Amino acid sequence: MLIFWSTKNKVNRLQDGRKETHKCSACGKTATFFQCEVDKGVKLYGVVTLFGSQQKVMQCGECLALYKDEEDEKAIRAEAERLAKEEAKREAERQRIKDEEYKQREAEVDDELAQLKKNLGK
């Protein structure tokens, strides 16, 4: 299922983008859809990009209606999940190192105390 995408943003058809054949719900024709890139960036005075990203959409070759590119969104979601997992792993590793350092310090303090006791005992 294609989800209609309405935008007034600039659309660039990708040279090496995907091509798919779908029935277009806008013009009712079975048409070739071309993968395009939409510049979602909000430009300040048309120069400075404040925020935003390049988003991929599929464009009907007949009537130029734009649809969300589900494949691209899936890829983006998968990438975000992968990064989140990696970050969780890094966080766990940081915690492990912190725990080890803590244990190390505790051991050092114990040694020092033992040494002090020994010295006092003499």
Ligand SMILES: [Zn+2]
């Ligand atoms: Zn169409």
